[in-house]
Amino acid sequence: MNLTKTTKMVRLGVLALSVLTVPAIATAQTVGDDGPQTSAASLNLPSTINVLGKVDPTVRKATAIINGEIITGTDIDHRLALIVLANGGKVAPEEMERLRLQIVRNLIDETLQIQEAKANKIELTDDEVNTSYLRVAKNFKRTPAQMDAYLIQVGSSPRSLKRQIKGELAWSRLLRRKIEVNVNVSDEEVAAIVAKLLASKGKQEYRVSELYMSATAETATEVSNNERKILEQLRNGGSFGAYARQFSESSTASVGGDLGWVRAEQLPEVLAQTVITMKIGQIAGPLSIPGGFDIVYLADSRAILSADPRDDTLSLRQLSITFGAGITPEVAKAKAAEFGVATQAMRGCGKAKEVATKFGAEVVDSDVKVRDLPAQLQELLIKLQIGEATPPFGSVKDGVRVLALCGRDEAKTAAAPDPNAIKDGMTEQRVNIRAQRYLRDLRRDAIIEYR
Numbered sequence: 001m002n003l004t005k006t007t008k009m010v011r012l013g014v015l016a017l018s019v020l021t022v023p024a025i026a027t028a029q030t031v032g033d034d035g036p037q038t039s040a041a042s043l044n045l046p047s048t049i050n051v052l053g054k055v056d057p058t059v060r061k062a063t064a065i066i067n068g069e070i071i072t073g074t075d076i077d078h079r080l081a082l083i084v085l086a087n088g089g090k091v092a093p094e095e096m097e098r099l100r101l102q103i104v105r106n107l108i109d110e111t112l113q114i115q116e117a118k119a120n121k122i123e124l125t126d127d128e129v130n131t132s133y134l135r136v137a138k139n140f141k142r143t144p145a146q147m148d149a150y151l152i153q154v155g156s157s158p159r160s161l162k163r164q165i166k167g168e169l170a171w172s173r174l175l176r177r178k179i180e181v182n183v184n185v186s187d188e189e190v191a192a193i194v195a196k197l198l199a200s201k202g203k204q205e206y207r208v209s210e211l212y213m214s215a216t217a218e219t220a221t222e223v224s225n226n227e228r229k230i231l232e233q234l235r236n237g238g239s240f241g242a243y244a245r246q247f248s249e250s251s252t253a254s255v256g257g258d259l260g261w262v263r264a265e266q267l268p269e270v271l272a273q274t275v276i277t278m279k280i281g282q283i284a285g286p287l288s289i290p291g292g293f294d295i296v297y298l299a300d301s302r303a304i305l306s307a308d309p310r311d312d313t314l315s316l317r318q319l320s321i322t323f324g325a326g327i328t329p330e331v332a333k334a335k336a337a338e339f340g341v342a343t344q345a346m347r348g349c350g351k352a353k354e355v356a357t358k359f360g361a362e363v364v365d366s367d368v369k370v371r372d373l374p375a376q377l378q379e380l381l382i383k384l385q386i387g388e389a390t391p392p393f394g395s396v397k398d399g400v401r402v403l404a405l406c407g408r409d410e411a412k413t414a415a416a417p418d419p420n421a422i423k424d425g426m427t428e429q430r431v432n433i434r435a436q437r438y439l440r441d442l443r444r445d446a447i448i449e450y451r
Contacts, residue, residue: 063450064107064448064450065448065449066111066112066446066447066448067111067446067447068447069111069115071104071107071108071111075107075160075163076100076104076107077155078155078156078157079103079106079160079164080100080103081151081156082156082160082242084155085154085156086238086243087233087237087238088238089154095229098229102246103246108443108446109443110163110167111167112442113167113174113442114166117174118170120174120177122170122177124166128169129162129166130162132165132169133147133158133162133165168254175434178438179431179434180427180431183430183434185423185426190419190422190426191419193417193426194419197305198416201304201306202304202306203263203303204276204301204302204304205262205263205301205303205304206262206264206298206300206301207258207260207261207300207301208259208260208262208267208275208296208297209241209257209258209259209296209297209299210244210248210252210294211247211248211257211296212248212249212250212252212289212292212293213226213227213248213249213292213293214249214291215291215292215293220288220293223293224288224293227286227293228286230243231283231285231286234283234295240257240283241257241258242256244257251429251432251433251436252432257297264276268290270288271294275298278298279375280299281298281299282298283296307411308371309370309382309410309411310369310371310378311371312408312411313367313408313411314367314368314369314370314381314405314407314408315365315408316366316367316368316403316404317349317352317365317404317406318363318364318401318403318404319359319361319362319363320362320400320401321336321359321360321361321362321400323335323396335359336400337392338359339359339361340392342355342358342359343355343392343402343404344389344391346389346404348386348387349387349404349405352404365406370382377390377393377403384405386405386406386408387404387406388405389403389404390403390404
């Protein structure tokens, strides 16, 4: 389950994301001249610390009260259930408490955002929240009522998800009113980016997502260990978007860590060196970068302003066979091999139905872009000529499939950069930087009590 889809910010064209001269990942490390100091030296602390009083940080409080508003243990449990769901229900017991503490921090931020929006007379109606909730339900092919029942079944609640939606909508509206109107991007800046793009035509760019956590020299070991634990969960099937949304400290957290399309030189050096060696679908980290640590996920790559064979639209005919219960692996393997020989000998899609009848196979036709297919199939299909078929793939449990290539519509060369899309992307980035400062100040002024 990928909860980043609830209110994901609208990206105004791919080119808008490929041209940010300073990637969002960098904004997580520096919040401006008036931002917080990253060195303990600025605090002028004594060399010997005598703690006056007793504090046990391992004791978990049942509730938190933020400026008079209560977050209950139930609120935390319901939000935690969404994270567990994003991991396919598999989270180690020792990991649960760490997740719980992080969720408390997230709920505090969410509460501050809702309170600040209300103080600025921004009120969201139930209809607005329910409209976004309906979109979430549709993403999971459920009605709102079915989504309600599903969330309760997994230990969460519709109220918890709707509150998260409300927080994001309220904060987004507040930023538009108080920050976005004061952000300016000049025509000269846009023109410079367009020129850079045109000069970079044919070079590689990458669709990257990040999960950034800040660290000082004193906290580096702890933060690095936390990222290793998160990385383990991600490699065991956890949703990158859901984890980034909950734990990343970058301005990209609200969009599941998505940096959009970036060139290697736009990234910090360590990230750039890592990304160019990664394969699509890989996750790497924790990577030590200025200000903290990062986990990165490579979703895609392409050549700038150039036709990409993975943008070709393929006309495919899929033949699939299933195996009955009780069949032995040896028998299934032999049948799959025979099926593969027959499909390789078809010499075009015209004989597909004849082969399907012989093997009792199901035939499905589909037109699909190469990049929408799994990475391994992309590599196979790009190399195929019309009339050829892939080798069989699948398993005894799920059945075996073959894809025959019936036709190919080649992608056209990418259009010239859109200045309006570029301007929108730069504006969004600057708004995100100022939003970090805004939330930092709200935290500093908050009255928070634990019970």
